[in-house]
Amino acid sequence: MTFNDRIFGILLIVLAVAYGWGATQFPEPFGGAEGVGPDTFPLLLAGVLALSSLYLIVRPDPDNAWPWSRTGVELIIAVVVLIVYTALLQPLGFILSTLLAVGTLCWRMGASPLKAYATGGVAGVVVFLIFNFALDLALPLGLLSFLEVN
Known part of the structure; x- marks a missing residue:
């Protein structure tokens, strides 16, 4: 049932992109400080989610039943x-x-x-x-x- 993992991986990539885009919509901190801002942690999570999703698409579990x-x-x-x-x-x-x-x-x-x-x-x-x-x-x-x- 590799098909299920691939569909789930595609859905998770869409979620990662939407989540990452949403994180970029946070207002700039006062003074435009560089470094860690309100978008840093969500962008890291979006990146990890996207990489994990790609893994599901490229190497799905052959025994996975929904x-x-x-x-x-x-x-x-x-x-x-x-x-x-x-x-x-x-x-x-x-x-x-x-x-x-x-x-x-x-x-x-x-x-x-x-x-x-x-x-x-x-x-x-x-x-x-x-x-x-x-x-x-x-x-x-x-x-x-x-x-x-x-």
């Missing part, structure tokens, strides 16, 4: 959760969006709802703090903008 059972449904749910996550990132903010996305994905993988959403909340807060204070890269606060430190 998972139309419960695994296929779970994969579709995960993709939908990630699409909704990107749509909610600006209005809800990084912390709440991450809480919902990571919590839902953990719950779908078998964690209890309380543990799943606690994990999502901790992940959202920790990553937010790392990006805002250690990396000095602002993430949207959305509904939690009242927490913004001036």
Whole structure:
């Protein structure tokens, strides 16, 4: 079933190009500073995704069957959760969006709802703090903008 890997690889290349293009649309940092900016990490991810996609196209797995059972449904749910996550990132903010996305994905993988959403909340807060204070890269606060430190 090398056909499935090649189709998936082509879809992932389209995603990598769209993701990379989206990263170039971020506004320039104040002062036009060179070096690490808000587009650096997403561009690296787009590059890794594109290279991995090319590998799938050039060297597909000969024994790969498409998972139309419960695994296929779970994969579709995960993709939908990630699409909704990107749509909610600006209005809800990084912390709440991450809480919902990571919590839902953990719950779908078998964690209890309380543990799943606690994990999502901790992940959202920790990553937010790392990006805002250690990396000095602002993430949207959305509904939690009242927490913004001036």
